[in-house]
Amino acid sequence: MRILLTGAAGFIGSNLLEKLLSLGNEVIGIDNFDPFYPRKYKEKNLENAYKNKNFRFIEADICTPATWESFGNNNFDVIIHLAAKAGVRPSMVQPVEYNKVNVLGTNYLLEFARKNNIRKILFASSSSVYGVNKNLPWLVDEPNLEPISIYAYSKLAGEQLCEFYQDYFDLNITALRFFTVIGPRQRPDLAIHKFVKAIIEDQTVTLYGNGQTFRDYTFIDDIVSGIIGAMNYDNNKFEIFNLGNTHTVSLLELVKTIEDILGKKAKIEYLPEQKGDVPFTWSDIEKSRNLLGFNPQTDLKEGIGQFINWYKTLV
Ligand SMILES: NC(=O)c1ccc[n+]([C@@H]2O[C@H](COP(=O)([O-])OP(=O)(O)OC[C@H]3O[C@@H](n4cnc5c(N)ncnc54)[C@H](O)[C@@H]3O)[C@@H](O)[C@H]2O)c1
Numbered sequence: 001m002r003i004l005l006t007g008a009a010g011f012i013g014s015n016l017l018e019k020l021l022s023l024g025n026e027v028i029g030i031d032n033f034d035p036f037y038p039r040k041y042k043e044k045n046l047e048n049a050y051k052n053k054n055f056r057f058i059e060a061d062i063c064t065p066a067t068w069e070s071f072g073n074n075n076f077d078v079i080i081h082l083a084a085k086a087g088v089r090p091s092m093v094q095p096v097e098y099n100k101v102n103v104l105g106t107n108y109l110l111e112f113a114r115k116n117n118i119r120k121i122l123f124a125s126s127s128s129v130y131g132v133n134k135n136l137p138w139l140v141d142e143p144n145l146e147p148i149s150i151y152a153y154s155k156l157a158g159e160q161l162c163e164f165y166q167d168y169f170d171l172n173i174t175a176l177r178f179f180t181v182i183g184p185r186q187r188p189d190l191a192i193h194k195f196v197k198a199i200i201e202d203q204t205v206t207l208y209g210n211g212q213t214f215r216d217y218t219f220i221d222d223i224v225s226g227i228i229g230a231m232n233y234d235n236n237k238f239e240i241f242n243l244g245n246t247h248t249v250s251l252l253e254l255v256k257t258i259e260d261i262l263g264k265k266a267k268i269e270y271l272p273e274q275k276g277d278v279p280f281t282w283s284d285i286e287k288s289r290n291l292l293g294f295n296p297q298t299d300l301k302e303g304i305g306q307f308i309n310w311y312k313t314l315v
Helices: 011-022 039-045 065-071 095-115 150-169 191-200 220-231 251-262 286-292 300-314
Strands: 002-006 026-031 055-059 078-081 120-126 172-178 204-208 239-243 267-271
Touching: 002 011, 011 026, 011 039, 011 220, 065 095, 078 095, 078 220, 095 120, 095 150, 120 150, 120 220, 150 172, 172 220, 191 204, 191 251, 191 300, 204 251, 220 239, 220 286, 239 286, 251 300
Parallel strands: 002 026, 002 078, 026 055, 078 120, 120 172, 172 239, 204 267
Antiparallel strands: none
C-alpha cells in the first residue's frame, strides 16, 4: 500500500512507520518537529526508517495549505493521521494552538483527502474524550462523553469532523481512541519517561493527587497492531474503536513497578491534582477484538522493561 503518515517522527508514528515498512508498504511521512519536546528525539526516532528505500520524509506543517498543495494527487491508499499537539496539561496553557493543530490541521487533511479522492483515513483519537464519565470500563459507544481538557475537546472535535466528512463526502474514516501508550520512544512529558529519568538521576518523582489515579497502560506494539488492523478493516460507515489494554493501574502501583525493575526507591513528592487530569481510564475492547482482531499481548511490567532498555540507549 501507499501510505501517508502524519506525525511520523513522533513516539507512536515512528514505531508504526517501521512496522509499515517491514510489511513492504511505501510510506510518505510528514512531521514539523513541533517543539513540544526536543527535535533530537524525533530525528533519532526516524534513523531506522531512513535506511528503507520505501520511505520518504517531508518536514512540513499540516496547518499550512502549501503542505497539501505540494502533494498533488499522490494516489495514497490510506492516510494515517497521528500528527497533533499531544498532552493534556499543556493544552490548558495553549488552548488556541491545540485546537489549531488538532482540529484545523485535521480539517486541512480531510479536505486534501476529499479533493484527491483518498477514501481511507485513520484518525488518532484519545481515551481522554471519555473524560470523567464513571461508566467503567468505557464502551466505545458510550453516549455520555465528559471531556475536561482542551486536548480532549480537540480530539472529540476531530472525531466529529471526521464523522461529518464521512457522512457528507463519502470518505471511509475510522477513529482510534488510544489509551495511555507505553514503550520505547515514549514522549518525555509522559509519566513513565519522567519517573524512570527521575529515579535513575536521583531526582524527586512528583505525583499529582494522592497516587490513586488510574490509567489503562497500553504497549506500543499492541497499539501498532490495532492501527494495522483498522487499516485492513473495510468499513463503509464512520467507526470508532478503543485501543486499550483493559487493565487499569494506580499511579502508586506504576511507581512501585518502576522501582522494582530499576531496583531503586523513588523520592516522592505529592502536589495537588492538575486541571484537566482525569481520575481514571479503563477500556472495553470487545468491538476492537471482534472487528479488528485486536488482542493486546504485553503487560505493564514488560512494557516498562522495554521502555527502560530503550531509555538506557539514550544516555
Ligand atoms: N501517546 C499516548 O499515550 C496517546 C494517547 C492517546 C492519543 N494519542 C494521540 O496519538 C498521536 C501520536 O501521539 P504521540 O504520543 O506519538 O505524540 P508525539 O508528540 O510523539 O507525536 C506527534 C507528532 O506530530 C508532530 N506534529 C505536531 N504538530 C504538527 C503539525 N502542525 N504538522 C506536522 N506535524 C506535527 C510532532 O512533531 C510529533 O512528532 C497524537 O494524535 C496523540 O494525540 C497519544
